[in-house]
Amino acid sequence: MKRSGIRALILGLLALGAAPAMAQNLIANPTFDTDYSGWPVGAAQWVAEDCCGNPASGSITSHQDETLISNCIDVTGGSSYDLTLWTKYVPVNPSLPSPNGFAYVVWMSAAACGGVAIDFPNYPDLAPGGGAAWHKVGATFVAPAGAQSVSIELGGYHCGLSCGGDTYFDNVAFGPAGTVPVELQSFDID
């Protein structure tokens, strides 16, 4: 085990120790075991490959420009929420390595994703450096005042071959800050 692997393991154990006993993930079907049910908007490409080696679970991929699915969750304006997900970006044409995937956090003015969009920050550094290996990213968001629900939207931009690749998603977690185990932006396990 490399030094980085040891460090990741230690930090992972610290994160587990600091997490509340009841981690709360509000995402429906967060692991895409057999399909993307629970993500009712749009269409996705389900694939049998799991982010983390589970032979009984799959994931989804944008296949360049085809995916836009969402999960709607009621929230409280002004409260903080954690979003984590596993992702990877596989260039189809290595000379065009620009990531084309996105994870939007769309804050809505009414419950059940009704009303109007108040804000929709894109997830930062979704596939940093092209990220061809599965890795986990995470961030904390503050629900804007007046937000009553949020739509977590995963997909790929409609930019065709100019974007040059597919973005994969798996193990999506969203919940009140501190209830979803906090993990590192990315790390190596050797």
Ligand SMILES: [Ca+2]
């Ligand atoms: Ca999975």
